[in-house]
Amino acid sequence: MCMIVTEFGKFRYKCLPMGVSCAPDIFQSKMNGLLGDIEGVRAYLDDILILSKSNYTEHLVQVERVFDRMQKAGLKINAGKSHFGINEVEYLGYVVTREAHLQCPTTTTEVRRVIGLVQYYRDLWDKRSHILALLTDSATGPKNKKIEWKDEHEQRSKHLRKWYQKK
16 A cells, blocks of 8 residues: 655555545545444544434444444544434534424525535435425525515425435
């Protein structure tokens, strides 16, 4: 993977050295291989999120599986930076909760924010243009113009909430 050539011969690192440009990609690939098959576990570099759908016992089982795999891989967990059994956590700059908190937008600016949020996840969402068509029409006009929230808007909003809760 990484070698140094000197006058004494070629030397290969036993572990990935700091500063190699592809190091984050390699580390992410290793983390995906290590934890990717455990349901409810998400890893981005060294940030690991363990989500449980049903109860606290299931959560403990998932945590134990992650601990076992980390130990077998020779990786350590910083207990001071870890949080266990909580209902809300900040992960990669986002607050992750059990419920999807999408408030009904009341102005064109707020509608544009919702559209931006949906577009951010565009690769994960089928038929998003159908859902967004009504919102896009509502987003036209000057900034902070009040909009009328109709039943059709509410149906699309419910669809958005359901989708975010699934993901």
